[in-house]
Amino acid sequence: MRFNSLAPMYSRSSEPVRFERDCPAVLVPQGDAVTLPAGTAGYITQALGGSYTVFVEGNLFRIAGQDADAIGKEPTEPLELPPDAADDAVEELVWRQLRTCFDPEIPINIVDLGLVYEASVTHREDGGRLVVVRMTLTAPGCGMGDILVDDVRTKLEMIPTVQDTDVELVFDPPWTQNMMSDAARLETGMF
Helix, strand or coil, rough: CCCCCCCCCCCCCCCCCEEECEEEEECCCCEEEEEECCCCEEEEEEEEEEECEECCCCCEEEEEEEHHHCCCCCCCCCCCCCCCCCHHHHHHHHHHHHHHEECCCCCCEEECCCCEEEEEEEEEECCCCEEEEEEECCCCCCCHHHHHHHHHHHHHCCCCCCEEEEEEECCCCCCCCHHHCCCHHHHCCCC
């Protein structure tokens, strides 16, 4: 089940923007990579987790946090963690980072949507930390699947002391609305 018709209803913002430079973007929900040229006008429909969903000429586009400057926004600050941090502290930061990952159409993070089945911190043979994530999508054919996986991977690799990630899309068990947190169900009106 996709929530395409809900996107405008759950807008976090409607701030007008004009692209200050050519900017890579992803067409939502198809997942196609495009470049929006400098001077393009639109408005931000969602600004969550460091990325932006922008409405331009009847289409939605996801702008990654590292390209925030293209729409006049500041990129997110780097994460800090002591080099001798325990695995528990790293795992806590992993879950915090996962809560900054959003489907561009739904203003609810992937943890509260119930899309993350597993997230754990382990160690590689060389002693470096590896974060393993098993997650799903609201619909198996979702064009944004690779984009969400890449967003998860990128945000987890920003965590100091994490040298590698293993993010896998799985579809067993299939996602249902019952996997959403109570807050997410309240937000979407899905009880």
